Amino acid sequence: MAELPPTTSVRRWLVTTNHKDIGILYTITALFFLLFGGVLALLIRVQLWDPANQVLSGLAYNEAVTAHGLIMVFWFLSPFAFGFANYFVPLQIGADDLAFPRLNALSYWMYLFSGVLLGISFFQGGTLDAGWTMYAPLNVPMYTPSIGSTGAVLALFMFVVGVTASTVNFLTSIHHSRAEGMGLMDMPMFTWSILATVWMMLFAFAALLAVGLILASDRVLGSVYFSATEGGSLLWGHLFWFFGHPEVYIVFFPALGVMLELFQTFSGRRLVGRKWVIISICLISVQSFLVWMHHMFLTTINLEIKTLMMATTIGISLPFDLLVFALIYTLIKGRIQFTTPFLFAFGALLLFILGGITGVFLGAIVLDYEFRGTYWVVAHFHYVMFGGATALFGGAYYWFPKMTGKMYDEFLGKVHFVVFFISFNMVYFSMFLAWETPRRVFEYNPAFTSIHQVGTVGAFILGLSFFIMFYNFAKSYVSGPDAGENPWDYSRTAEWAVSSPPPLENWPNRPSYASGKLEFVKDYVPDGGPAVKADEDGNAVTDGGDHHPDHIRKYPYWDKHASHASIWPFLLSAALGVLLLGLSGFNPATEFHFGSSLADFSIDIMNPIYPVLTVVGLLALIWTGWKWGMEDFYAPPSEFAERWPFEGVEKVKLGMWFFLASDVMVFGAFISAAVFIRWNAGWGTWTPIPDQLPGLINTVVLLTSSFTVILALVASHRKSRKGLLAALGATTVLGTTFLAVKAWEWWTKIYVDGVFLSTAAEPYSAVQASVYFVTTGLHAVHVIGGLLIAVFLLYRTYHGAYMEDERPVEFFGLYWHFVDIVWVFLFPLFYLF
C-alpha cells in the first residue's frame, strides 16, 4: 500500500505515515482535548463559585478534577507540542521524514485511541477520581472501584506506550538524519528543545510505564503493591514523582523552544549566549531526575534527604534564570515586531517569570510545608505549565501559514492575545490570593468566596478567548490570503525555505549545510548503488570515492521508493484499544476458582462482554502485528547525514538501543519497587518464595539460548538457511522450556504451597507474593514476546528471508540478550536471597 491518497480523502488520514500529516493530526486532536479538558475546568470553576452550593457531587467533582489534570497534561499539552515537533523537526534538520514513519503513525493512533478509552471511562460507572497524581492507595479498586477507574489507568498506559514509540523515533531521527553540515550545536533551538525533551521522556516515561503496569496489575489481576502498608503509598510517591518532575519540563521545554525561536524571528536578533542556553537545557534535563522528592517534603523522608532535595531544586532553578535572561537580552537592539505569535511568546515569558519566582518559594522547605496541597501550588504550576502552553499558541500562529499556506487574521489574533492574557491572570493570580484554600476542595473557607468568583469569571472569559482563535484559523484556512513561502522578515530555519505547505518529501533536492548555509544539492545516483555527491552539472564527483558509512553501503535500498502509507498502525492501535477496553472490566466480570488442583480450576463469567472484548482484542493485536511485520514498507535512511555520536550505527539498530534503554528503566523501576517494599517490610523477614533448583535450571536454559541466538546471526551472515532455521528453532525450544519450567514453578506455588498474588500462606506475606509473581511475570511476558518474534523470524526464514539482510536477526538477538540479562538480576533477587 505505497500510494498515498489525496488529502481530501478520508483514507489518506487513516493510512498516512508522513510526518506533516501526522503533525496536523496531532495538533487537531490535541486542540480537541483542550476543549474537553477546558469544559471540565469550567465545571470545576462553577463548583467553586460558592462554597455552600454545589452542582456536582463530591465524587463527580473529583472525577472532573482528575480527568482535567490528566487530559491537560497528557492528552493536550505534550501532543500539541509534538504536533509541531512532528511537522517541523524533520524540516528543521533537513530530513525527509522521521526515522520510522510507520512507528510515528502508530504513536499517533495509540494517542488517539487512548484518548477514546479515557472518554469511554466516563461511562463505565465513572472515571478515575484519585487526582492526576493518583496517590496510593486511593488508586486501587478498594477505594476507587469503578470500571472506569481501571479504564482510565489503562488509557494512560496505552498513551505511554505510544509516547515511548514516539520518543525512540525522535531520538533516532535527530541523531541520525541531520542534513550534511548540521552538527548538533547547529540545530535550531526548537529542535534542541525537542531533543532534550525526548531524552528526558526516554527515562521518565519508562518509569511511568512501570508504575502504570504495576497499578494495572493491582487493578486488573489483583496484586497488592499499592495497598501494602509496607511502603506501598510511598512507593507510588517515589515512582510517580521520579516521572512527574521530569514531566513538568517535558511539557515545558517544547514551549521554551518556541519562545527561543520566536524571540529571534520577531526581533531580528540572534540568541544571546546560545551555547550557554544549550548547556543550560542539557543541565536541566539531567538535573530533572534528581529533585523529585520536593513533592514529598511532608512525607516521612528524613531531613538529610529533604535538604539534599532542596539543594538540587534550587540548583535546577539556576539554569532557568539563565534561560530567562538570555531571552530578555536577545530582544535588546532588535527590531521587535509585535505580531500575534510574538505577543504570545512574550506573554509566556512574563507568566513564566512569575511561575518561576513562586516555584522558588516552594523550594524552601519551610514554606512548602504550608503551601503543599493548597492553591499556591495550583497557581504556581498553572503559571509555568499553562504559561508554557501560551508560547505554544504563539507557535500555532507562527506556523499556521506554513502548515496551511494561508495567513491568519492579525487583528483577531491580537484580540485573542489581549483577552487571553487578562483572563489568564484573573484565573490564576486569584489563586495566589486565596492560596490557603486546600486543593481539590470545594467547601472552602467562605472568606475566599469573592476571590474564587473572580477566578471563575476569568475562567469563562479564558475559555471563550479560544473561540476567537478557532474562528480565526477556520476563517483564514478557507479564505485567508496566501502566505507565501516565508511571511516573516527575520526567520532563519529551513522550514521557511520551502513552499507552504511543503511538498510530500519536503525538499526540491537534497538539503545540505556543508558550505555553512542551506543549499539544495543534486546527487548523482549510479545504477545499483547509493547516491554520490555530484558537481554542478550533475556528474559524479570523483574525489576519492564513497563516503558512506558501512551500514549505508551494505544494504540495498536505493532502488526502492520510500513508502508513505500503511493501514497497520491504525488497525494495530485499534486492536490494542479493544484489548484494553476488555481488560478494564475483566476483573469484575470474571471470577477465577483455582481449586485444590489444576483439575478443579474454573472460571465464572458474570458478564461476557469484557472477556470477549479481551480475547478479540488480543487476537486482533497478534494478527495486526503479524501483518505489520509482513508489510513491505521502506523508509530509507538519509544517505548523507550528520550522526554524531552515532556515525557507525545503523538506523534501526540505533532505534533498538533507545528502546532497550527505556526497557532497562522499566525493569529498573520494577526491581527498585521490589527492593523498596522488601526494605520497608524488613529485609531479613523475607525468604525466597520459589525453590532454587528450577531457577538455576532456567538460568542455564536462558544463557544457552543467548548462545543459540548468536549462532543464528552467524548462520544468517553465512547465508545458510538451514543453519538459521536450526539456530532459531533451538532458541525457540529453549525459550519454551524456560516458560514450561516457570509454569511448573507457579503451579507448585499455587497448588502445593498456597501462594498466589494476594493470598500467601505462611511464612510469606501477600505483598511478597505479589512482588514475586508480578516481577517474574513481567519477565515472562518479555520471553513470550521474544518467542512470538522468533516464530515470525522462523516463518520468514523458511520462506527465504534474511539471506541478504541479516539485520532483523541481529535486532532480535539484541532484544533476546537483554531479556536474558534481566533474568540474571532477577534470579538472585527472588531465588537466592
Added chain:
Amino acid sequence: MITSLTLQQGADWDAQADVFNEIFFVFLALGTAIGIIVVAYTLWNAYKYRDADGNGTPDEDFDPPVVGELPTGQGGPKAKKLFLSFGLSAIVVISLVVYAYGLLLYVEEGPDAGSQIEMEGDEDNLEVLVDGFQFGWDYTYANGHTETNEMIVPADTRIDIAVTSSDVWHNFGASELRFKADSIPGETAYTWFSVSSDELEQTEDGERAEFMVECFELCGSGHSQMDGTITVMPQDEFEEWYDDTESDDEGVEEWEDAFGEGGE
C-alpha cells in the same frame, strides 16, 4: 528587611506560624521586588526596541539573520551581561534558601521545651496520635482515650503530634496554625504546634480558641468535607477534662507504637 535577614530566630517565637510568617514575608518582599524589576526591564526594552517605523530603513548596525544560515548566536557585551545577571540572581536565590534552611532546622527540632512555654508538672509536652480515615480524624491520647474530629489541647504547651492513616493518604493541617503533616497508611509523620494563652484571651468568650483542621490531600468523595477542629483551652481546664477521660488499652498500644512506651 535587612534586620529580618540577620534575625535568624525570634526570641519570642513559639509556633511554626511565626517562622512561616517571617520567611514568607522576606520571600514575598524580595520576590515581588525582583519580579517587578525583571518584568519592568523586559517591558521597557520591548518597548524601546519595537519596530516603530516598519522595516524599510536600512541601518548599518542591524544585521538580521536570514533563512538557511547556520545559527551562530550572539556573543559580545550582551553575553557578559547575561552572566552578570545570572550570577546576581544565583546569589539572591542561594542566600534566600540558605537563610530559610536555618529556620527549617528550628521547625524540625521544635522550640526548646520550656523556653517560652511554661510547662505544667513533669510532662513538658503533650503527645497526641492523629489517625486519618475516610473522612475524619481520630485523636488518641497517652491514656488510650480517642476523640473523633475534635482535638482538645491545652494552651502554652507544645503539642507533639504523630500522624498516620488507617485507609488512604490524607494530609492533616491547620492553616491558621501553619502546620501540616502527611497522613499515610503504614507511616508515621511527626510535627508540633502550640498556642499561647494570649490567643485565648483574644477570643470572644476569652476562654477557648478554635482552629479549623482541613485535609490537604485528595482522599475520596468526602475530601471536601473532611474538616475538624482543634480546641485550645487553659491548662487547668484541660487537666480536668483529661482526668475525666477513660483510658483504653487498644488506644494505648497504638499511641505507644507512635511515641514509644510512656512517650519520649
